[in-house]
Amino acid sequence: MGFQHSQYARYPRSEIASIMKRIEEFNYLQDIDAILDKILEEARSLSNADAGSIFIAEDDRLRFGYVHNDTLFKKDEANEEIYVDFSVPIDGQSIVGYVALTGNTIVIDDAYNLSSGSPFTFNSDYDQKSGYKTRSILAVPLYTFHGRLVGVMQLINAKDECGRVIAFRKRIQDLVPLLANNAAVAIDRGIMNREMILRMVKMAELRDPTETGAHVQRVGAYSSEIYHQWAIKHKIDKHEKNRTKDLIRLAAMLHDVGKVGIPDKILKKPGKLTDSEFDTMKWHTVYGGRLFMNQTSSLDKMSLQIALNHHEKWNGKGYPGKIDDIMKPDVKLGLPRKKEDIPLSARIVSLADVFDALVSNRSYKEPWSDTRAYEAIEANAGKHFDPEIVEMFFQILPVIQAIRKKYRE
Numbered sequence: 001m002g003f004q005h006s007q008y009a010r011y012p013r014s015e016i017a018s019i020m021k022r023i024e025e026f027n028y029l030q031d032i033d034a035i036l037d038k039i040l041e042e043a044r045s046l047s048n049a050d051a052g053s054i055f056i057a058e059d060d061r062l063r064f065g066y067v068h069n070d071t072l073f074k075k076d077e078a079n080e081e082i083y084v085d086f087s088v089p090i091d092g093q094s095i096v097g098y099v100a101l102t103g104n105t106i107v108i109d110d111a112y113n114l115s116s117g118s119p120f121t122f123n124s125d126y127d128q129k130s131g132y133k134t135r136s137i138l139a140v141p142l143y144t145f146h147g148r149l150v151g152v153m154q155l156i157n158a159k160d161e162c163g164r165v166i167a168f169r170k171r172i173q174d175l176v177p178l179l180a181n182n183a184a185v186a187i188d189r190g191i192m193n194r195e196m197i198l199r200m201v202k203m204a205e206l207r208d209p210t211e212t213g214a215h216v217q218r219v220g221a222y223s224s225e226i227y228h229q230w231a232i233k234h235k236i237d238k239h240e241k242n243r244t245k246d247l248i249r250l251a252a253m254l255h256d257v258g259k260v261g262i263p264d265k266i267l268k269k270p271g272k273l274t275d276s277e278f279d280t281m282k283w284h285t286v287y288g289g290r291l292f293m294n295q296t297s298s299l300d301k302m303s304l305q306i307a308l309n310h311h312e313k314w315n316g317k318g319y320p321g322k323i324d325d326i327m328k329p330d331v332k333l334g335l336p337r338k339k340e341d342i343p344l345s346a347r348i349v350s351l352a353d354v355f356d357a358l359v360s361n362r363s364y365k366e367p368w369s370d371t372r373a374y375e376a377i378e379a380n381a382g383k384h385f386d387p388e389i390v391e392m393f394f395q396i397l398p399v400i401q402a403i404r405k406k407y408r409e
């Protein structure tokens, strides 16, 4: 492990420097999905691989984490396949299971012609379902520098300059593992960030049982995918798009942490709130904003914008409105924001949160059918919601549904 290893000595420094630069990029991302996406992007670009996936080690299983496939998926579009939820055992049967079990890198030139002594088998189910044709495979274990297995990365179908599928070259077999330690550390960090935030949400959940881990995972994922669609439409530069998508994924999860400051009597009321109770409820936006006032990171900044503004409405009939200094103890709610005066992130989370609230159970309401919720959202385009965000939402319904399936209560 490490760059001193003699096996790398024959590669030019420029090549090593380019790998260092790829690795560096991992550090700018916070959320596990953004990190997995970036790792696959860099590993595939290094190896010119058509497809790839990452599995995360969880006890004695590998949980599917992320997938790229240039042949099957439209480039740069929202993609429901990344929300598929399955795991495989860590054993000698499957390719990724074998890599996790033994810690060996595996190189396969033709998946449909494994040598007769091969301990593992290639599972062609995915090819059969999708019509994809897997040929060459490079599967590497992802170990931290301390030697703990975090997951397995599988690269599929290396291509030559003309786009023909070829075997993974020796040079690539040596270079890809250079990414692996750093990828493992980044993955660890991404998982920890989600878990830290889920822990914060749990504190709010003790108070408000509807604000569950599953609800906030859904709101986070809906928000990042709606933003993705918006960013494509607005031709946002890829680097900025990836960074903002990363931040909104986590910041959206924290939209309602301010509910910790609302009395139980109101928060858990089984029926409809009185006007004065609802006025108290409105303060959860300000309480949430105050938690991120230090604004030491971009994540704090976006979390503040979302917590504070996620109940503003496009037509200017939301709350809490403009407040000069939310830290002042005697502040009053202000004049509502409207249209683009509401930060984009908050306009997005507003729709994501309301959709999820409508189709979910609440102490004060039964879950609505999807159709009824869609109709309410449609009817509120230009009223409660930014009409453009409503449009983005309806463009990615298959992804929205895949997210719901992945994060059930």
Ligand code: C2E
Residues within 6 Å of the ligand: 210, 266, 267, 268, 269, 270, 271, 272, 273, 281, 311, 353, 354, 357, 358, 362, 363, 364, 365
């Ligand atoms: P929440 O339950 O997470 O709901 C978030 C938002 O979803 C609501 O923001 C509202 O815009 C929308 N929403 C949810 N259910 C319905 C519904 O049945 N009909 C309509 N028209 N919209 C719905 P809102 O209204 O600002 O409420 C913020 C929070 O205040 C809610 O978060 C909930 O915790 C609380 N709340 C609101 N109304 C009631 C109520 O009648 N009873 C109780 N116990 N809590 C309420």
Ligand code: SIN
Residues within 6 Å of the ligand: 088, 094, 095, 096, 097, 121, 122, 123, 126, 154
């Ligand atoms: C899969 O389930 O498609 C991955 C298992 C394997 O690598 O054979």
Ligand code: SIN
Residues within 6 Å of the ligand: 354, 376, 377, 379, 380, 384
């Ligand atoms: C809303 O967006 O205000 C909720 C949907 C509805 O009640 O029609």
Ligand code: FE
Residues within 6 Å of the ligand: 255, 256, 284, 310, 311
């Ligand atoms: Fe809220």
Ligand code: FE
Residues within 6 Å of the ligand: 211, 255, 256, 353, 357
């Ligand atoms: Fe919520």
